[in-house]
Every structure is written in structure tokens, then in C-alpha cells.
Amino acid sequence: MRHPHLPEALSEALIQQLVQTFYARIRQDLILGPIFESRVGHRWDEHLANMVDFWSSVTMMSGRYHGKPHVAHQTLGLTPDHFKRWLALFEACVSEICAGHAAAFFVDRAHRIADSLQIGLNIGPDALHLPARKETSDASA
Numbered sequence: 001m002r003h004p005h006l007p008e009a010l011s012e013a014l015i016q017q018l019v020q021t022f023y024a025r026i027r028q029d030l031i032l033g034p035i036f037e038s039r040v041g042h043r044w045d046e047h048l049a050n051m052v053d054f055w056s057s058v059t060m061m062s063g064r065y066h067g068k069p070h071v072a073h074q075t076l077g078l079t080p081d082h083f084k085r086w087l088a089l090f091e092a093c094v095s096e097i098c099a100g101h102a103a104a105f106f107v108d109r110a111h112r113i114a115d116s117l118q119i120g121l122n123i124g125p126d127a128l129h130l131p132a133r134k135e136t137s138d139a140s141a
């Protein structure tokens with residue numbers, strides 16, 4: 001049962017709180033933590049501010065985020081299990097911090113974006129398993 005006083009409306013303050021709580025936990029995570037430490041290093045303040053902009057653009061159409069998430073995740077060696085863990089941690093934070101409409105919206109968007117990132121990386125349930133290309137030395141074939 002959720003606490004009855006959790007916020008149900010999206011707001012800048014709610015996004016700030018969610019981002020702070022989620023990434024504090026991600027940093028402690030044995031699997032995901034090291035991936036972030038190796039890439040984000042001493043730029044955590046910058047990353048958190050970017051993620052607040054990202055979520056405010058996604059959920060409140062603030063238009064503040066101008067990054068390229070697909071590019072950022074391309075060279076991290078991510079697997080579907082990384083995404084499952086990320087989503088499980090995210091959902092746990094969401095259910096502690098907000099309820100109702102806001103909670104459902106964050107979780108739904110996170111899943112859609114995770115699906116889209118995995119499609120971009122060609123991993124996960126929607127990955128394309130194309131047959132290997134036949135090598136040919138005849139360029140005109």
C-alpha cells in the first residue's frame with residue numbers, strides 16, 4: 001500500500017527528488033554503479049542536472065533537454081539484464097516518491113525509452129535477428 005500523502009501531480013520538485021534518489025541508489029548498485037562511475041566520474045552534478053532536464057522534457061514538455069540518449073549508451077556494453085535492473089531500481093524509487101498519475105507516467109515513459117534504447121542497440125526482446133550476410137567477391141552481384 002502506498003502512503004496516502006505521496007504527490008500525484010508532476011512537478012519540478014518531484015522530478016528533482018526522483019532524480020536525486022534514483023542516482024544515489026544507482027551509484028551504490030553493484031552492477032550499474034561501476035558503469036556510471038567509469039563514465040560520469042567527477043561530472044555527477046552535470047549528469048544529474050541533465051537528467052532533471054531530460055525528465056522535465058519527457059513528462060512536462062519543458063523542452064530543456066537537447067541531448068542524444070542513443071549515442072550516450074552506444075559504447076557502454078549494455079545488455080537486457082542491465083535494462084531490467086535499471087527499470088527495477090527506477091520503479092522502486094518511483095513507488096516510494098510518488099503515486100497515482102505521476103507514478104504511472106514515469107514508469108510508462110521509462111519502459112518506452114528503455115525499449116527504444118534497446119532497439120537502437122539491437123538487444124532485448126525486439127532485437128532483429130537477421131541472417132548473416134553472404135560474403136561475395138563479385139561486386140556486381
Ligand code: HEM
Nearest residue numbers: 032035036039054067068069072078082083086110113114
Ligand atoms: C541499462 C542501464 C543504463 C546504464 C548503465 C546507463 C548509463 C548511462 C551513463 C553512464 C550515462 C552518461 C553518459 C555520459 O555522460 O557520457 C547515461 C546517460 C543518460 N542516460 Fe542512461 N543508462 C542506462 C539506462 C537508461 C535508461 C533506461 C534511460 C531512460 C529511461 C536512460 C537515460 C539517459 C539519458 C537521458 C542520459 C543523458 C544522455 C546525454 O544527454 O548525453 N538511461 N546513461
